[in-house]
Amino acid sequence: MKTASGSAHAEEPRWLTDEEQRVWRSYIEAATLLEDHLDRQLQRDAGMPHVYYGLLVKLVESPRRRLRMTELAKSAKITRSRLSHAVARLEKNGWVRREDCPSDKRGQFAVLTDEGHEVLRRHAPGHVEAVRQAVFDRLTPQQQKSLGEIMRIIAEGLEPSEAGADLPWLR
Amino acid sequence: MKTASGSAHAEEPRWLTDEEQRVWRSYIEAATLLEDHLDRQLQRDAGMPHVYYGLLVKLVESPRRRLRMTELAKSAKITRSRLSHAVARLEKNGWVRREDCPSDKRGQFAVLTDEGHEVLRRHAPGHVEAVRQAVFDRLTPQQQKSLGEIMRIIAEGLEPSEAGADLPWLR
DNA sequence: CCTCATTTGTTTAACTTTCAATGAGGCTGG
DNA sequence: CCAGCCTCATTGAAAGTTAAACAAATGAGG
Numbered sequence: 001m002k003t004a005s006g007s008a009h010a011e012e013p014r015w016l017t018d019e020e021q022r023v024w025r026s027y028i029e030a031a032t033l034l035e036d037h038l039d040r041q042l043q044r045d046a047g048m049p050h051v052y053y054g055l056l057v058k059l060v061e062s063p064r065r066r067l068r069m070t071e072l073a074k075s076a077k078i079t080r081s082r083l084s085h086a087v088a089r090l091e092k093n094g095w096v097r098r099e100d101c102p103s104d105k106r107g108q109f110a111v112l113t114d115e116g117h118e119v120l121r122r123h124a125p126g127h128v129e130a131v132r133q134a135v136f137d138r139l140t141p142q143q144q145k146s147l148g149e150i151m152r153i154i155a156e157g158l159e160p161s162e163a164g165a166d167l168p169w170l171r
Numbered sequence: 172m173k174t175a176s177g178s179a180h181a182e183e184p185r186w187l188t189d190e191e192q193r194v195w196r197s198y199i200e201a202a203t204l205l206e207d208h209l210d211r212q213l214q215r216d217a218g219m220p221h222v223y224y225g226l227l228v229k230l231v232e233s234p235r236r237r238l239r240m241t242e243l244a245k246s247a248k249i250t251r252s253r254l255s256h257a258v259a260r261l262e263k264n265g266w267v268r269r270e271d272c273p274s275d276k277r278g279q280f281a282v283l284t285d286e287g288h289e290v291l292r293r294h295a296p297g298h299v300e301a302v303r304q305a306v307f308d309r310l311t312p313q314q315q316k317s318l319g320e321i322m323r324i325i326a327e328g329l330e331p332s333e334a335g336a337d338l339p340w341l342r
Numbered sequence: 343c344c345t346c347a348t349t350t351g352t353t354t355a356a357c358t359t360t361c362a363a364t365g366a367g368g369c370t371g372g
Numbered sequence: 373c374c375a376g377c378c379t380c381a382t383t384g385a386a387a388g389t390t391a392a393a394c395a396a397a398t399g400a401g402g
Contacts, residue, residue, distance in 0.1 A: 014300070015299060020307055023318055026318075026319050028225070029248055030322035032247075032248040034329060051388095069351060078203070078389095081351085081353090081391080085353095085388070086388085104397075105350095106349070106395095106396065106398075107351085107397095124184070131195060132187075133328075134329060136191055146321065147197075147198065148198075151202070152197045153309050154205060154309065155200045157305060158305060159204070210390090250360080251382085252362095254381090257358085275379095276367055276368085277367045277380040279380080
């Protein structure tokens with residue numbers, strides 16, 4: 001059996017080539033700048049960070065504009081803890097409301113309020129425009145397609161199924 | 172002259188097509204998962220978030236392992252304020268030390284200490300491995316190349332020259 | 343019915359990031 | 373010189389995030 005290669009075990013590291021390094025740096029820089037840019041845009045215009053906006057979007061797209069906390073967390077790729085705090089804040093803004101789940105007394109729904117829906121309606125155009133300017137307007141159709149494929153692959157590799165990733169023999 | 176289209180002015184929004192939306196979602200998901208994954212890996216192994224690690228890397232690659240605060244901030248794509256706090260923390264860890272700039276009394280150098288260098292040496296292999304597993308091992312050479320090109324373009328569009336971006340007529 | 347492991351969601355404290363304000367130093371033109 | 377403006381870097385408070393611990397409810401198995 002080959003060594004586990006995920007624990008504290010020193011095989012000689014496979015360094016990145018110069019070209020790989022350039023790619024990686026470009027990725028980090030662009031991702032950092034982009035996140036920052038969108039956060040600022042939404043904070044300025046809509047009064048919330050990008051992640052929070054994303055939560056509202058998830059909700060508006062869901063049946064009855066509601067989602068169980070855990071579902072919402074999974075779909076937004078954040079922890080339940082982070083979501084708890086976020087929803088608390090959005091609730092204070094009046095954009096989301098919590099509702100008990102009838103079938104599971106532990107459960108909570110996050111529900112998009114009319115106000116929340118309105119905020120979304122009002123600021124979606126500006127946000128889409130920002131995304132276009134920063135990303136889509138600059139890429140050829142081919143590049144857009146590639147970006148989609150590439151990011152899907154990366155996400156795939158890190159997805160929840162990731163849970164037991166360093167114990168592959170248990171999956 | 173065409174309208175400025177960046178201010179509070181409602182032209183009918185150019186929504187994203189379904190395909191564009193899929194691309195964008197993939198991007199957001201992958202970027203979120205990846206950032207989170209690397210933060211966790213480094214926090215667990217090296218006791219610092221990914222950004223902080225990135226700062227040490229910038230320093231180790233610089234002449235005399237030092238950089239002016241502003242330079243470092245620019246090169247890492249973060250604000251000077253954020254850097255100030257970060258360096259304060261790294262200093263507390265003994266991984267970075269501040270030094271006055273002789274030629275400009277306002278200036279400060281962030282200098283990588285030997286301890287800092289050692290931390291980097293110790294944890295670089297694990298980090299590279301994490302990046303490989305999450306990204307490079309999953310992409311074809313063609314995709315790696317595309318990713319580099321695409322992210323360079325996006326970064327380009329958001330770069331510092333961005334400062335007066337909504338006042339293009341002043342540039 | 344009871345026990346125990348698991349799931350759900352929240353909470354607390356520590357840490358990080360942002361935003362706005364500040365002070366010190368440099369630089370330019372009168 | 374010095375007045376006004378810009379740059380360098382830091383600060384403190386508020387907001388957001390993380391990690392670990394927790395209570396309540398569920399549900400599977402005995």
